[in-house]
Amino acid sequence: MTAFPLPPVRGKLIENAPLAPYTWFRVGGPADALFLPADEEDLEAFLKALDPEVPVTVLGVGSNVIVRDGGIRGVVIRLMGRYWGDVDALDGARLSARTGALDLSVAKTAATNGIRGLEFLSGIPGSVGGATRTNAGCYGRELRDVLVSLHGFRRDGTQAAYRGPAHSGDLPEAHFSYRHTDLPEDLIVTRLILEGTGTDAPDKILSDIEQLQARRAETQPIKEKTSGSTFANPDPPGTPDQRSAWKLIDAAGCRGLKVGGAQVSPKHCNFLINTGDATAADLEALGELVRRRVLETQGVELRWEVRRIGQLASETA
Ligand SMILES: Cc1cc2nc3c(=O)[nH]c(=O)nc-3n(C[C@H](O)[C@H](O)[C@H](O)COP(=O)(O)OP(=O)(O)OC[C@H]3O[C@@H](n4cnc5c(N)ncnc54)[C@H](O)[C@@H]3O)c2cc1C
Known part of the structure; x- marks a missing residue:
């Protein structure tokens, strides 16, 4: 039993729940x-209803975390299941998405509705909730480029809404930078309105998505237990002579380096991988060594x- 009372709910509430299965690295202790x-x-x-002293953490599909x-x-809290994965085309080049929806599902729904400009999301294996928090991006575009507005709840259950940087209106603006947002730490984002750049034939957009995915599979260890890029590039995209993390890691001789069951991917050296029996401590120690x-x-x-x-294992012993 938890040390704090749990309010009644209509969804699922599981005590002492293992979290490793919900992360791409497949490591970590329970909630x-x-x-x-x-x-x-x-x-x-x-x-x-929850005691305000009890900490709350939101997880997407765990593709950018070490628990x-x-x-x-x-x-x-995980926003998963049919309700949270809902994505609908709106007028023009707009879409609404609940934040448990996978980035790929949003990209494909946009494509099948002839909306261009969201293809880049197909390269990111997370949920759009996680993409919002991390300002996820690839191929020169980021979540902030397509965000009209976002809606959610603060830790105390009050509603909050923000507009994207490129849109006007009464809502306060959400500020984003490279793989970062200044949204309040306790905000649980539940819904987004997104906008593409225009319209095109669905077949053409879907074929572009397939090409992007094939390119990814060639260059990244996407079938491994990994969490994508471990370190941010020291310079944001667009910086002249941009230094990239993978080149620095390679130059430091870390490609293939191991600690316990954790390894720097030989295929893409800004990716750490769990080779089978890594602990979170192995992954973190390897990252710090790099x-x-x-x-x-x-x-x-x-x-x-x-x-x-x-928490570290030693903090709970
Ligand atoms: C193979 C691979 C390739 C990748 N390639 C890229 C890439 O090209 N570009 C890129 O940007 N990232 C990439 N990533 C990293 C990752 O997919 C993204 O950061 C993704 O947006 C994380 O989404 P998630 O649902 O997995 O979030 P999680 O990892 O579950 O959580 C990440 C953060 O978001 C917060 N969060 C999650 N949902 C919500 C919500 N609803 N409201 C508020 N906060 C929330 C969490 O609290 C946490 O702080 C890659 C990862 C992998 C494994």
């Missing part, structure tokens, strides 16, 4: 409680892009 809300009203009522081996205290070697040999301090959350 005190895992809540899968049935819908927005269920989420709102739960947040309002530490001691797990996560308080309640972890940072040290890059600093010593290349003079650059890499910044973690993968989010490390929860």
